Amino acid sequence: MRPSFSYLDTVDTRVKTEQAAADAGDSSQEEAEEDAKPITVKFSRPESDEAKARRMASYEFHRHKYDGESWVPVEYHGLQDDMAVSERMLLQATQGDDLSEFQLFPRDYLARLVPPHVEEREEKPAMPSNILSLSQLRTLPLADQIKALLTNVKVIRFSQLMALLPQGTDTVSALRSVQQVAVLVQGCWVVKSDILYPKEVCSPHSGVSSEYLCRGRDYMMWKFTQSRHVIRKDISSIVKLPAEDVKDILEQMSKVKASKGWEFLFDYDKEFTDKYCEIVQRQKMLWDAKYQSLSKQFKIPKEAEKKSKAGEQSVGHTDKPRRRRTSSKSSPSKRERTLSGRSLSDHSDVEMEAAKNVAAGPVNITVEPMEVCDSNHVIANGPIAELTNSVVVENGGKCSSDLKQALIAFSRDILRDRLIFPLHELKRLFALKLQMCSPGHVLGCGVSDKQLEESLIEAGGIRLNNQWPPNSTNEPLFALLRKGDQYDTIRGVLFDLFRSSYQIRKEAFRKRIEEKTGQELSDADCKKLMREYCVVKAGGWWYLKGTVSES
Template sequence: MADGDDDPVEHEIDVLLSKSLAENLYLLQYPVRPSHVSYDDIHHLSARVKPHQKKIEVELAVNTSSENYARSKGEQLALNVDGNKSSGERFYDSSMMNKQFLTSTPCCEKMGRYAVGLYKDDKLHLTPLNAVLQMRPSFGYLDKADLVHKVENMATGDGAGDSSQDEQEEDAKPVTVKFARQETDDAKARRLASYEYLQKKQDEEPWIRVQYNGPDEAKAESERMHLLASKDQGVAEFQISPYEYLGMLMPQTGETEQEKPAMPTNVLSLSQLKTMPLGDQVRALLTNAKVLRFSQLLTLLPQGTDPMLTLRSVQQVAVLVQGCWVVKSDVLYPRGFCSPHSGISAEHLCRGRDYVMWRFTQSPNVTRKDIASVIKLPAEDVKDILEQMSKLRANHGWEFLFEYDSGFHDRYPDIIQRQRMLWDAKYQTLCKHFKITKEQERKHKDQTGEKPRRRRNSSKSSRKRTLSGRSISDHSDSELDLSAVKSVLEQSDTPSTQNSKQTVEPMEVTESNHVTNNGPAPPMEVFSNCDNTSVELKTEIFNFVQEKLFSRLVLTLSELKKLFTLKLAICPPGHVLGSGVSDKLLEETVIEVGGIRLKNQWPPNVPEEPLYALAKTGDELDPLRVILLEMYESAFRITKKAFLKRVTTVLGTAPSEETCKMLLQNYCNGKGSVWYLKGTMNAVS
């Protein structure tokens, strides 16, 4: 600014960039709705989204008791859509049109210049928008009405024209068989660019059900807090010098095109790396290298990078295997990716790669035959996955690229503990997908536990040391499994063995009944009186349980433990929740926040477990909630008709069908015409 300028700066504010909601933040516009007449007060029946296409569909209830509602027209529309169906699958659950749909259409294609700003504490927080959508009413039910009309006309036709045509026998004609030519590249390009193909690809993406929360609800308020950038996010945005930043703002003419090196796509330029935010730098390095030690990662980053900020970034894009960081499968295989060898989708590749990484957390050596027998992927894809993180050694199978990083283990034990819990949850999911039964697990563990004993008397030249210090044959391709690890840990009582286990400890998947993997937690009486149990810890547990119970209303103990494990995964290192929380403490906290333990009936042949629910929220529907939960004490499933009848008998007044359906949807899962309590439906289905 010139010295003689009479327009001085009056006030300066900091502008921070928040990316917590950047990938999921949509701006919705309602061009056919006046601004003073919103949809906030209308009951939202359901909502679903297609993230890849950025498409949203919302189902809204229609007030059929309003004086502005034409009942005759509503009944006629329902009759046209559903026809004369008295039962079965109906579009409308009543005899009149009682719901409408809003469907989104894209408004802007380039979203790089739009953001949502929140001004607080003399700072402007900006969050980039992922999409701007316009919500308009959808009239797809009219197409259903036309289809029903055509079907009814065909069913009621006399068929005279058809019978006359049947009487005329057609003359036999020769048929010429033609073989299709091989599709050329130009024809394939036109087919892939055609409207029919693009529409088919859009229809293949499944709808994802989401829960609608009003603008004044606690869940919406907590999500809006993510619009505020944290201190770490603000620091991590700029990792370049002021002169380099000035050059980026005002580049010289033609300099950008000349500076781009002609390199392959799999080569990363360190000069371009310095211009990226820290999170993008970590992502780019791990995507190219696949496996890195933490010390190597810090060496590749700009000098002076904070290790704690790097740890937070690396946990977003990588997982810990043998003390080293391996890029996540969903980062390496994003949605829409297909294998160049076999065309296998990204979903199957991610599951197979996750299983390979889990096997490497148990042992530094695996065999391709054992891996392929479980994940069922083509040989080329299995080899591709193994080459990313291991190397082939004669008589050893595939060995992990690096030795166990004991330095990282000693410096960051809380990160090691959190990653173990993540692998514990991931392994349970993999067992369900690959259908690994308990018998197969036990058989596999028994086999791995016997091999060290059989080879104990072999010569030293044919023996090697495992991570736990025990020796097995060099010619054995089997890996150290869970049972072998447990047996070694139980036998290692001497100080020398303890030290060995601490430096080269494999990440085992435990089967403890407690949330943490530090061994059995102390009883509730000891935990409550322990000096290590601070008020901060109790407050954090109370807030966590309260948030989950008030948002889900019904929770099983296993689901609560799983949510708590995910909560620990996103907590920063050294968080108070990582000090150890028992199942009993979680159960008692549920009662403290207002939940009750249900005495509900369980379906036959379904293992029972503690089930908790929020029976009272302080509104006028509390009596209906109590009646609903009491009905499950004598039956494991009910119908909406029986619920209406019970409420009318107890309270003397009949509630609306919309209210009953809303309560059933909040506390239950529907299957056909019956409703199961949440938590018991998964076992039945």
């Protein structure tokens, strides 16, 4: 029954043909016959499935399909025609038929045909949104239980976590699960930022994206691994988040203390750190690696970092009242200082919100003086120091054979992949290695800087004794000297040049090779070898990787 307007097309075509004939009669009678033109033959490429689908969905294809359908002749019968009346009578039932289903009023029939939608609602007791039902919680798997608890309370001790889990829960399984969703701060577990702020979440106060919230929250947690107290003003100057967001994050893990700033919510959990030294050390390495990333993102100057490490109060020490200095000969007062160098005793740094009621956390605890960890134990998340000062190695400092083999294998992989790297990069890679290791791995028993350096040397690397550029950190560099090819001797010549200068030129390197080995190195080989260990800057000067910024 599709309408057709072909007669309109016929009239339009006839008019155009007559007009074209009239125009051609006037101008083409005296013109010669047109010259023959070459015809180009084109072969179409095989049609892909995607192109075929697009062609079949186009209007042109459907129009050709409709035009190709054959017309079916239909005879029309009027309303009162005999044929129409007889067909219409077939739609009516006779009295002999069973019509029990239709003995209904129209409204009832319609209700049966299309029943109304009934919404079933279960009456559930109204509960506050911040309360977690333990009965519902224990129906979940262990990993989901721990994730729900940490998301709800934000900060918790491990002993409190085990008390909330079902009786008989395996401690090893709980430790494995809690490390997936939380990080260790002062011996307590704090939920990870990416769990609390997923990618699609924004700040309810300012609309800041989750990426900036996670970055700022990680920096605040790192600050609490360094000190019992932080100052909100100093935090805001680094993370550049709105004041409401900074306050909201601080309230999750700390409380306001007069003349101190913000104090971490719980006391240092020495019991946990003494019992699980392996996990504590792994978390310490993870925080070191995390800070390396945060310092680059926030562009924290090295001077401020050193001042912060030197002046802040160590985690695990008892807070003592400050005494007035009576004379210049007396011992210097131990005053906590912020990144800006101001003392926490200054009135300008005192938080004005000390009178407000701040949530004390999910579990009420008694505030006790912090216990001082003796030298026989690892202090979890304390001030960043050399691994030799913070790691306890079993068996009197002697590396077991299994640990030694694991360290050499790790060092061999790093040297083969990086060729040259500074000490902080070595620590970061080792922290990532620990994160991928399963609990109980031999690398988690404690490793010092000296053991890492010895394993690097046994794996074929060397510690470079070179010059550093001005404003450099003078951090030790490690490199792979021998790869087993013809350039081993030439690499030694390259490293010797950097002993007397922190920058060299390619021509000087080639000249020194000729003097030392008598070989002539092509420009391409010289450039290839130098790019493995060096970066080139403006002016054609070459520097060792790790001594200058490569940007």
